[in-house]
Amino acid sequence: MKENILIVEDEFIVANDLRLKLAKAGYQICGIAPSVEEAKKIIEKSLPTWVLLDIFLQDGSMGTDLAPILTEKNIGFIYISANTNQSVLESAKATQPYGFLVKPFREKDLLIMLDIARQKHQSNLDLFAQRELIWKKQLEVIIISETEANNKIIQLPGFFQSFIPFDFMRICFRAKGNSKSKSHNFIRTGFDEYELLDDRELHSRISFSTSESGIRIRDAQHDSNFYLNEINFKRSLMDDIWEKRLSSSYNLNSKLNFHVPIEKSGPVEISFYSKRPDGYSKTQLSLLERTKSSFAQLFEKTLISPPVVPAVRQSQTAGIVSGQIMSGHTGIKKFDGIIGKSPALLEVLDKIEIVAPSGTLVLITGESGTGKERVAQCIHKLSPRKNKPLIIVNCAALPLDLVESELFGHEKGAFTGAFEKRIGKFEQADGSTIFLDEIGELPLSAQVKLLRVLQEMEFERVGSSKTTKINVRVLAATNRNLEKEVSEGRFRLDLYYRLNVFPIEVPPLRKRLQDIPLLAEYFMQKFTERMGRQKHNISKDALDSLQSYDWPGNIREMEHLIERSILDNSGTEITSIRLPAVRLNSLPIDPPALKISKLKTLDENEAEHIIHVLKAVQGRVAGAGGAAEILGLPAGTLYSRMKKLGIKKEFDTDN
Secondary structure: OOOEEEEEOOOHHHHHHHHHHHHHOOOEEEEEEOOHHHHHHHHHHHOOOEEEEEOEOOOOOEHHHHHHHHHHOOOEEEEEEOOOOHHHHHHHHHOOOOEEEEOOOOHHHHHHHHHHHHHHHHHHHHHHHHHHHHHHHHHHHHHHOOOOHHHHHHHHHHHHHOOOOOOEEEEEEEOOOOOOEEEEEEEEEEOOEEEEEOHHHHHHHOOOOHHHOOOOOOOOOOOOOEEEEHHHHHHHHHHOHHHHHHHHHHOOOEEEEEEEOOOOOOOEEEEEEEOOOOOOOHHHHHHHHHOHHHHHHHHHOOOOOOOOOOOEEEOOOEEEEOOEEEEOOOHHHHOOOOOOOOHHHHHHHHHHHHHOOOOOOEEEEOOOOOOHHHHHHHHHHOOOOOOOOEEEEEHHHOOHHHHHHHHHOEOOOOOOOOOOOEOOHHHHOOOOEEEEEOHHHOOHHHHHHHHHHHHHOEEEOEOOOOEEEOOOEEEEEEOOOHHHHHHOOOOOHHHHHHHOOEEEEOOOHHHOHHHHHHHHHHHHHHHHHHHOOOOOEEOHHHHHHHHOOOOOOHHHHHHHHHHHHHHHOOOOEEOOOOOOOOOOOOOOOOOOOOOHHHOOOHHHHHHHHHHHHHHHOOOOOOOOOOHHHHHOOOHHHHHHHHHHHOOOHHHOOOO
16 A cells, blocks of 8 residues: 655645645545644544645745644655755755655655665664664673672663764663662763763762752653653753753753663663753653663662672673773774764764664765774674675766766677776675765766666666666765755765765764874874884874864865874874864964955955865875875866966975
């Protein structure tokens, strides 16, 4: 039976046209709503499986306001709008729709988008079902394990983190008939790394004023399950001074509370806190509620007294070292050289761990040099396909006239110069993973064929009518803003939504400055070992200068800078860093304002910018760390721009 669809559209002609097209295709229409309020009534009455949702409605309501309700009820929705400017696309994207149709659209476009949305929704359901099965099995292992109660408790942070991400977690035990409670407080300090504090230690960490010094950590008294995000969480803090101080100390913005009644003893309250304003959802709460009996069984076997923290303790999955709980895998080992503990990076690592075991398509976005390829390599390494090679394709480097041949292969004689049959990248990746780097560079003609491969997992070699079936997992990456590319007609909207099943955005280095000391140490060890030199240290002043720089080239730029600093340094301590003279992502402005006489043409500004970059890299155009890489241009394109702008070739010292 076809899905039941609600149309939220205030233009009667458009809404009726949609109704006729959908009915013709065999869909059921449960109603047409001209406003968000009308839509809510129909949703409560008919519970549609899909909603086609206009963004701007005539009564002033916004279709995006309905998105949270639909998400909570697990109802898929697709936006339909005549407005495709960047701000609208960004606003729509934030609500995580399953598609976006631009008015006017063809009937074919509508049906294709619904098909894409259905597959994406099913993929999400399959991923969640797979993860819930893993969740239950892992919980069962903890319950039946012969380890002592203390070790069962310290395994819980790592167990919860993959499914209910948190920055602070509190497990509070209340003895039956006793008003006092005992708690275990876990602060996330890295990937699978947590600091364990008792209530006394936590109280000393939180900054109380003199007048508040007598405030005690409140006892667990909640007997209900709930979650609070952003504004609702902040409102809840008005009546709870201790929790307000806790959230202020650790920058917490959302909370999920789960109550487990224990028949033989007192109840257990688990509270998760996140720095994200939208950290928790009904989906996570429902998962906890479905496994409440298992948690009751676990806590019945667990000692009420808090765990004793030994100097060194090892268990199957975790160890405690001076109050630090760490998994058996460090971030460096498990994520193959992705270094850091910043919240922005930990969010990426959490997503990698979530999606790696599945076959879900992943779209990796981020600026040039942030490590998108490294993320793809980690996903493949942690997947069931890890025993076969990862096939990497740089879409930006494919010759325009050979894109299809490179991706899908060709038969002998298919075109001039095709002297033998060629196996394409997709066929090479059969049974493994293909990584399409810089997918935003693909021409529209190749995008059409790629869309079919993603949908049907089949293709024809150039010059052949024979269909080849494949089993390939696809990872894609781009440093382009694909929403902008779509709005300007350079990237297909249907392909974008086909790719954007599980997005991972890799943060720029300027948003994870606290990782710079770890990265500096890692790169120094890497290069001193490679060069056969004594281990180097880095001074505080040098680190301060690294953390004050904007890093337009991100991790790649830092790696090259550390290597250059080691080569320039004759001792064993780097005391200063020779940073580029101009921060490439900042525009100097003479105070109080630019004068008309100082304004330059676009060509003059472009030439000046290219010269600054060339000077910063000592004139190197091509290759690793060259100006072309930093500017995000092919070397040939940069040479052409230099020639056109009259930039002398003396800058290119590597030629």
